[in-house]
Amino acid sequence: MPHSRPLTHRQAVLTMIVVTLMWSIAGVVSRHLDAARTFEVTFWRSAVNAVALAGLLVAWRGAGPLWRQIRDGGWLLWASSACWCVMFTAFMVALTLTTVANLLIIMSLAPLFTALIARLALGHRLPWRTWGAIAVAAGGIAWMYGPQMAGGDERHLWGSLIGLTVPLAGATMWTLLQHSSQAGAAAPRDMTPAVLLGSLGSAVLTLPGAWPFQATVHDLALLGLLGVVQLAVPCVLAVAAGKVLKAPEAALLGLLEIVFGVAWTWLGTDESPTPAVLGGGGLVLLALAGNEALALWGGRGGREPSAEGGTLPA
Structure with a gap:
């Protein structure tokens, strides 16, 4: 595996800003699809991401080392892959x-969910x-x-409930990593x-629902853009930046997404947030930013479980 010079702190910050900018295009791109719907959207995005990420990792590390890491990853690698599969699938649906x-x-709640699950499962x-x-974010949510629960659009409510599995899966994955580290197991930090296996799993899982394919050439181009530019490339960049940044720094920068x-x-698009989303979402962002900023200023960033889930793409 070729070695490159580590990023400076300034380079890592700029890299994470670019990463969040690339992660953030999923919504606007998906709103310009012609015919692809739900499971087909998820299938093509996950499949293209798997192919692109496999190519990047083979070019970066070599096929042999990558295969050995997958072969020797053990239950933790496969459990993490299952979490990624849930995140990739639920996000697009x-x-x-x-x-x-x-x-x-909803996705931004991952750090708080991680903290709560680690408290319950690991006693942190x-x-x-x-x-x-957590209290302020709950008020924002x-x-x-509230309007949806009181008889609003049922479609939005189902979308919100499905979306809730994304931060829950991310929080579960980080808790598994922390448990493995505490137990002295060989937990891969990278x-x-x-992510590669999770993409493959998502593509396989959604293929039956995606068939027969209806995507136009225009749709395939946009979904290919999501698979490569919105997932594969920023994933590799985020790994490099994450080796330099403290967890609260990465979590704060992740909120830019x-x-x-x-x-x-x-x-x-013609999609505008409602006043309730702007007001409640503002409270959630304020709670998350304040929590991570205090952690960073307190000098305990690198060891807090609550911070790590905030930088996961989906």
């Missing part, structure tokens, strides 16, 4: 049912700032989805092979 802003704000103590962030994603959709 939810995106066809609800608004981009709804889904991105949560600082008061995290409990406060109630503000956002989880890009799990929401800002960019909502802005792209607002400018590139």
Whole structure:
């Protein structure tokens, strides 16, 4: 595997900004599809991502080392792959049912879900700032989805519920990694092979529902763009930046995906966030940003489980 010079801190920050910009295009691109729907959208995006990521990893590491990492990854690699499969599949399905802003704000809850699951499963103590962030975020979510629960659009409600599995799967994956590390197992810190396997799993899982294919050439071009530019390339870049940045730094920068994603959709489509989404989503972002900023200023960023789930793409 070829070695490259590590990024400087400034380069890592700029890289993460570029990564979030690339992650954020999924919503606006998906709104310009002609004929592809739900499972076919998910299938093509996951399949193209798997092919592109496999090519990048083979070019970067060589086929032999990549195969050995997959072969020797053990249960943790496959459990993480299952989590990625859920994230890839649920994200695109939810995106066809609800608004981009709804889904991105739901996904941003991954750090708080990670903290709660680690508290329940591993006994991690949560600082008061995290409990406060959870309370404020819960209020924001109630503000956002109260109208839906009170008789709003049932389609949006289902999209929100399906989207909720994305941060839950991400939080589960990080908790498994932490449990394995505590137990002294050989847990791979670089989880890009799990991303590759998760993409393959998502493509296989959605193929029956995607058949017969209806995507136009235009659709295939856009979905190929998502598979390569929105997933495969930023995934590799995020791995490089993540080796330099503290977890709260990466989580704070990861919140830019929401800002960019909502802005792209607002400018590139006729989809506008409702006042409830803007108000409740603002509370959620405030809670997350405050929690991670306090962690960074407190100098405990690299060891807190709550931060890691915030930089996962889907």
